[in-house]
Amino acid sequence: MRVFELEFPNPVLLASGVLGISSYLFKRIEKLGAGGIVTKSIGILPKKGYENPTIVELDYGMLNAMGLPNPGVDYFLEEIKDVSLKIPLIVSIFGKNSEEFVKIAKKLENYCDALELNLSCPHAESYGMAIGQDEKIVYKITKDVKKSVEIPVIVKLTPNVDDIVRIARSAENGGADGITAINTLKALAVDINMEKPILKNVYGGLSGRCIKPVALRCVYDIYKNVKIPVIGVGGIASPEDAIEFIMCGASLVGIGSAARDLNVFKDISEGVENFLKKKNYTLKNIIGKATKNI
Numbered sequence: 001m002r003v004f005e006l007e008f009p010n011p012v013l014l015a016s017g018v019l020g021i022s023s024y025l026f027k028r029i030e031k032l033g034a035g036g037i038v039t040k041s042i043g044i045l046p047k048k049g050y051e052n053p054t055i056v057e058l059d060y061g062m063l064n065a066m067g068l069p070n071p072g073v074d075y076f077l078e079e080i081k082d083v084s085l086k087i088p089l090i091v092s093i094f095g096k097n098s099e100e101f102v103k104i105a106k107k108l109e110n111y112c113d114a115l116e117l118n119l120s121c122p123h124a125e126s127y128g129m130a131i132g133q134d135e136k137i138v139y140k141i142t143k144d145v146k147k148s149v150e151i152p153v154i155v156k157l158t159p160n161v162d163d164i165v166r167i168a169r170s171a172e173n174g175g176a177d178g179i180t181a182i183n184t185l186k187a188l189a190v191d192i193n194m195e196k197p198i199l200k201n202v203y204g205g206l207s208g209r210c211i212k213p214v215a216l217r218c219v220y221d222i223y224k225n226v227k228i229p230v231i232g233v234g235g236i237a238s239p240e241d242a243i244e245f246i247m248c249g250a251s252l253v254g255i256g257s258a259a260r261d262l263n264v265f266k267d268i269s270e271g272v273e274n275f276l277k278k279k280n281y282t283l284k285n286i287i288g289k290a291t292k293n294i
């Protein structure tokens with residue numbers, strides 16, 4: 001299917017950040033049946049990330065505060081410049097301001113199929129959610145990046161705002177080709193024996209099954225209010241989850257926490273296809289269906 005003028009063999013993508021950034025892994029994920037890959041977020045310079053513990057497993061999901069560790073854009077370019085994939089490669093990028101975003105975007109433009117602007121990390125000092133919560137900054141970064149590259153630009157939003165639709169509209173007005181919703185929810189967990197927060201960074205981003213209803217609400221509202229395609233992300237672990245997102249308006253879905261099981265891409269895309277066959281639908285038929293049957 002075609003979204004953002006790119007051809008995706010199926011709608012199930014790897015979401016940003018969960019499975020490293022090596023070209024070897026990208027080839028492996030393609031072989032495992034993903035419809036596209038979104039890389040871990042890349043910044044202008046190498047970044048070490050936070051000290052451990054950076055991840056906590058919860059009964060109902062996962063909490064992480066990695067601190068956007070990445071090798072920096074120049075090293076990353078070396079990693080991807082010779083990789084040849086049949087599925088779209090979307091590089092996620094982050095920066096402090098629009099100048100930094102533009103610099104990184106220009107360096108990457110000829111080596112990937114699209115860019116995803118991470119304006120939504122809930123635990124990244126001045127890099128993440130703080131900029132994604134301000135509609136004027138979202139508009140400016142989107143517009144500046146869009147003006148400086150020819151490839152599609154997708155904006156990834158945080159659910160940690162009072163009105164996600166307002167932010168989605170700013171991205172659309174800035175020229176975004178698509179919206180990814182959602183990044184993780186700002187959250188915290190306590191070790192009662194140590195009597196302190198578990199994560200070294202105190203706060204982290206909550207992901208996994210427990211955030212699915214929040215993500216569905218965001219996708220539903222965004223779909224009803226913007227015209228550009230939406231990538232639905234948040235707690236997807238089964239074909240039924242993916243279908244819910246598509247019915248709320250997602251054209252594509254991203255798998256984050258559930259990608260620890262590498263069969264997930266094939267299982268979900270085949271499950272979605274079987275559902276469509278059984279109902280005699282095409283994917284296009286069901287995008288946003290739940291927003292109309294009220």
Ligand SMILES: Cc1cc2nc3c(=O)[nH]c(=O)nc-3n(C[C@H](O)[C@H](O)[C@H](O)COP(=O)(O)O)c2cc1C
Nearest residue numbers: 015016017041118182183207208234235255256257
């Ligand atoms: C360990 C981990 C690292 C992540 N790193 C990034 C990242 O670098 N950039 C980004 O935009 N999102 C990042 N995310 C967020 C995911 O892409 C996704 O939006 C979120 O986890 C919700 O999806 P899920 O419930 O399927 O995990 C990360 C998530 C996890 C769990």
